Amino acid sequence: MSRNFALWTGFLGGPFIWLCSFEARFALAPWACTFQNKWALHGVAIAGLILCLGCAALSWSQWKAAGEQPPSASEGVQPRSNFLAILGIVTSLGCGMIVIAQAIPEFVLAACE
């Protein structure tokens, strides 16, 4: 995997996975009511969370490869890679947090409420 591809995957992967998991759960909500079973919702949420964490880990590895520096405006590939890697770490973790926040109602509400 090229370095730039890894950086972009780590950065944009988290939001993309969150959107997919969220749309899938929204589409599955009527099904969960019909079959009185929320496991499909939980399953998609867990898969989404794992993939978001995977993107964060990918960005983390890129950040380590780029020298583990804080973000800066310096010139060159390393500072720019650091910048994108840090964006990727925080974005992916943030998206994982939204996946968890959206999973909370699944535990609080009954399938047909």
Next chain:
Amino acid sequence: MTATQDIYPQTPTLDQDIQQLAQSWRHPRGIFGWLSYTTHQAIGMRYIVTAFVMLLAGGAEALMMRTQLMHSNNGYLGPERYNQIFTTHGTTMMFLFAVPMMEGMAIYLIPLMCGTRNVAFPRLNAFGYWMYLFGVLFLYWGVFTNAAPDVGWFAYPPLSGPQYTPGKSTDYWAQMITFTEVSALCVAAELIATILKMRAPGMSLNRMPLYVWSILTQSWMIIFAMPAIVLASSYLLSDRTVATQFVNPAEGGDPLLYQHIFWFFGHPEVYIIFIPALGFVSSIVVAHAQRELIGYTAMVLAQIANGFIAFGLWVHHMFATDLPQIGEAYFTASSMMIAITSGVQIFCWIATLWSGKPRLTTALLFVYGFIAIFVLGGLTGVILASVPLDLQVHDTFFVVAHFHYVLIGGAVFPLFGAFYHWFPKFTGRMMNERLGRINFWVLFAGFNLTFFPMHILGLKGMPRRIYTYSPEMGWDQLNLLATIGAYIIAFGGLLFLVNLFWSRKFGAIAGNNPWNADSLEWAAASPAPNYNFEYLPAVTSRYPLWVPAEERTFVTGTRTDRREVLVTTLMDAQPHHRYILPRPSIWPLIAAICVTVGFAGSVFNGWYITWGTIISALALIGWFWPKRPLDPAHD
């Protein structure tokens, strides 16, 4: 930046350069020439002026509504006329003012901020403007021929369907959407290409100004959101004109499908308007606090996160429909999450202002006003994200208050700040600061007097979209206050216009960089010439104009005898190749007229789609017909 200095072995003197640049980039003469302009300053300013006229039109409609609601049982407007006025107001403000205004500002500013000479596709830029203008004329032609739409700016079926709204008014509305969205997609495509491939050498992603990040985010949002509304309006139009069955329940269609698709566009639309305004605020804060922005990375992150999360909120406009509660709860969660990313930006601006030496200019006053109003609007947004609370105030004036706090506070106040900030670059003259401060306080007072009482009216149960009410409801006093506020806002708008025209003629000469600002647009002359920069700048810092003058670098060796720009790499903005932009052309206007024949005619007869497609294809052949000699310097 020595790598950038020998791209082309040509070293004319500066005077020769400027003469050649002026010649290469000069506008064609005459009315025919005027219609052929393709420079980003000309097209951007046309967008800004047209959108400003739309702001005045939408404002006049708002005044008519507020006059009608001033007291109970008022007979100033009848119910049909009131429906037309609030629909045209919402449509004008959302589709014909807010988005095009933000696009116009971006078209003007982005090439300057990126250190290049024009947008990537100048003729597409011109085509987008003409499509927008024809969309404006199309809708208002309906308005002035007593066929104004009257189904709300969202035109929900079944109310907007052929059974309940016969005639052509809704067809005009639906097809106007297509015009403006084609225009928006043109602008988004050219701005993305400009930002990603035409930045000044050295302007790597970690050095891009936040305004440029905001426009990149907004443009991608347009690419993903606008097709949804074109689809929704096409469903509606085809149900109405050729009796398809997409969203018309009388024919077995699904009106909820329309709502989903409309709001999949409609909520991101709010952020499409609002995110560029965040970019304005960042530029103004940095320039007027005279210090680097605190939390640049966090700000970029928050803007992009806003852009993504905006696509996960649409159902919070549909909480009153019969959707599964678990499904609604997902949208509550994401609606609350977006408050975090918005809050991050507010704290970064406050920290920057707190630790800087802010000059209390009119532009910065508008930023302070934005922070106060937008935070209040955000708080009511969090309230509306909760399903039970939303159901209590659904379709009341509480919602009207909320979205005006968010949209006027979040977008229009920063926009006025941006006018005061960039007016010197647009015209070469300063706006009057004393009149500007009065302008701000009048607008701020008028705004809060108009919209704050609407929260209380909503909590008291006053519904939206009613043309009058009975005195027993007890809503008279608050409505009167809101109407007085609306007239104060109008007076504030008048003050702005007076300041604009006075300053245009008599304002102090600005010079290149009157604010000692940091970004590249201030390196160009004021007003910027057609070619923007005598030498294309190269960048060694995130704040390139705060680098000592003797350390600044620029690109030499690009040809000045043709419209040549430098294409750079996406990530690090390293010089890649030279690119020749096309000369001015009348073909974008001809193509827009041909497309308009197809779009407008199809409202009356479906065959116009066929004829419009054929003549549009012919226009495109003319547009792309190669000229001899092939070097655009000579065509």
